[in-house]
Amino acid sequence: VQFVESGGGLVQPGGSLRLSCAVSGFTFSGYHMSWYRQAPGKERERVASITPVGGSRNYADSVKGRFTISRDNAKNTVYLQMNSLKPEDTAVYYCNTYSGSLLWGQGTQVTVSS
Numbered sequence: 001v002q003f004v005e006s007g008g009g010l011v012q013p014g015g016s017l018r019l020s021c022a023v024s025g026f027t028f029s030g031y032h033m034s035w036y037r038q039a040p041g042k043e044r045e046r047v048a049s050i051t052p053v054g055g056s057r058n059y060a061d062s063v064k065g066r067f068t069i070s071r072d073n074a075k076n077t078v079y080l081q082m083n084s085l086k087p088e089d090t091a092v093y094y095c096n097t098y099s100g101s102l103l104w105g106q107g108t109q110v111t112v113s114s
Contacts, residue, residue, distance in 0.1 A: 001025035003095050003105030010111045011085055019080040019108060021095035029053075029073040032098035035080045037091035038107075048080060049098050063089075085112045 007019040019035070032051055038044040048069035049058045057069050068081040078095050092107040 001102045003102070005093060005095055005105050005108040008093060008108030008110045010113065012114050013086060013112055015085050015112070016081070016083045017085065017110060019082065019093055019110075021078045021080075021105070023076045023078065023095070026102070028076040033069075033071060033078045034096060034098050034100070035067075035069060035078070036094045036096060036100065037089075037110075038094070039088075039091040042091075044094070044100075046098075046100075047093075050078065082110070085110075087112045 002024045004022045005019060007017060009017060011017055030052055032049060034046050034049040036044050036046050045060065047060045047063050048067055050069045050071055054071055059067060066084045071078045090110060090112050092109050094104055094107040096102055096104060
């Protein structure tokens with residue numbers, strides 16, 4: 001099992017980023033997938049989830065209306081479009097199954113700062 005997250009970087013408040021997570025080693029299309037984040041000194045939290053065929057999505061209150069999760073089962077990839085970014089969105093972002101039960105990847109750093 002492998003998760004490879006990419007697309008992070010330094011962005012100013014109000015800016016946007018699109019994260020990607022390439023998945024291998026299991027039947028991606030059969031799993032409910034999520035994006036998580038972990039800020040310094042804080043526990044990892046789930047920020048967005050999507051059902052196996054993308055028919056239903058859920059978001060943490062802190063990102064609702066600003067972030068959009070999507071997936072491409074043909075490419076075994078899950079995405080997170082992040083708009084109107086705030087300094088409090090600064091964290092390392094990870095993808096995993098909804099249960100977070102598989103081996104975590106390295107994540108991608110997102111820093112929101114002026």
